[in-house]
Amino acid sequence: MSGDGTGYEAARIEVLDGLEAVRKRPGMWVGSTTERGLQQMVLDAVRQAVNGAVAKGGGHIDVTLTADGGVRVADDGPGVPFEDPDEGVTGEPGLESLLTSLRTGPESSGRHIVFLAPLGVGLFVVNALSSRLTAEVRRVGTHRVQEYARGVALAPPTTVGPATGSGTTITFWPDTEIFEPTQCSFAVLAERLRQVTFLNRGLRISLTDERPTGGLRSVRFQFPEGVRDFAAALDAETGLGAPPDIVGFEREDPRMAGTMEVALVWHSRHKRVHSFANSIATHEGGTHLEGFYDGVTAAMTAYARKRELLSAPDPGLDHDRVGARLTAVVSVKLDHLEFRGATRTLLGNTPVRACVAEAVEEHLGTWFEEHPEQAARIVEEVIRDHRQN
Template identity: 65%
Template structure:
């Protein structure tokens, strides 16, 4: 075969930059051009708002699905000025919206990862037919309009304000997405999870698209993961058990905090949800392994101290303690190590060791303080072990 027809040089290279890169292959940035990609856009904007609220110690994020297909996200958190810091140490909102090189916002224990991954506001802007950003800061409201990733004008002062925060409203581009209609149920469930996991956070979701009138849900959970486990147990139809075991601990060895809640109920199945920096870790990881290690160690130690197991008997492993167990394991790390292409698996050997020790110590103390309940729980596990 002659090579003359296969010549390839610089003239054949297509160079794309900025919003063109994103709009050329949108699925590469948000996962799909279907509903999943649409939700990722919403989660990215909401994640920025939640992180801004958490930086202030708490507050509100209000999400509205508008009748014309838009999504409006309002927060009362720390506002990011359009211009950012004068020394360039902090990117301004305009740069985050219009520069691909600005990248996604930073990770860390104080950043809530609401979506499956984080791509940044620029991606949302590039894949929207229209986007409006409003910043309320220093007593002034300023607004900037965008179309398909391009700013139409400089930020403009539109009036005074007594509040602080940010509003981002965007309209997913119908030329790109197969549907521009978000699922109320999918968004509500994810916002509910995020509210369970973060102290002082309130999230509301309003759907104005319904012909029969708007519907609204509001999520705020003062007891956080304790409330989460009680809600999961209630979903099984079982009577609410009074003994939700919960604790929170910071451990510098893993550069982060953990929050754990668990209970044993009447179900035969284990139901465990795990999170890292508010992201659902569907494949588990070292925080889940550490939880199982700690529960098994606490059960084994208590059983041996009461003569239910001899020194020669093997203790129950992680696969033997799950009957009737409902739990939530949440860690927030300065440097989370996610594994795999979907980032649904948490790594880090130090996380496993820290969570294991904390669970073993806290559950062991709980057993000692409530011997009657401990006896019922451990006896059930040991009988299950002997049936194997």
């Protein structure tokens, strides 16, 4: 086909690479040049800190929305060195490479990798879309700093003095030539950081907002009981008072190459079930949620038949009925995530369903046997709902 009049001549093809590609088409990297894109940038900066903390079993991350429109993310980890590891030494790239190189290869994987948002653009994109960025590293007694402007280093990293403690701090100012507005929602960030802290025990995250004219506001999150605390918090939102016992467990299963953490309670007339994969909120569900409902349904049906709450001719319970009054959190952490579609909201790992179903059926069945009065009340209510519908 001739290129005449079509606009597809080779001379019209524009090749963009690296920094230029990100700055010219920012929406491709952070989803939007509105507040949603800013949120993605903040979460990407926080993700770097969270993964460092999770890798060492816990830590403190301080996120600050500064009065001059910037965002500061500080952690108390060992400090990411600016330089890449020596040739032949395995390890993650140095901080300078993370800030200046677009990593297009396979994304880091493993059950200990935490994702804060469906997109994972990394520090390079944060740097590229910021008018200014300051990187600070406190490591082995030395405090080093490097400054950037619109993704370009102004000078090599410099030593500014001794350091007390260790950690990495990234401070950036979203580029006003790209973003409108240039301020993030405190409430939206707080809710996502709260979720991540629920899902990763040992992690502490604080969020401070220096922008309000009436004075700063701050929240701090730490949840030693993990998803049990998450389920309790969700139940508390119903306003029904203290919940009955929360059923919760954690299990590793090599068949799905990962771990699961589940908590559930019946204490409401409305279903409130949240699922996550490597800390990503899977709004569409997937194999982990299907397995969860399989397990709950099997445990309840078995208990009801054993206690003759269901007779032999009665059909078994179904997913919709057992979940109608349920508050639950289902979190899996897998070495290799597989999603159905590109949005990362529907988990597709096939072995997960059977593994989660088996674990939930076993733990819930045991809990029913150990708490007969509560079990009878829960199962009777579910059966009553089942028969009325």
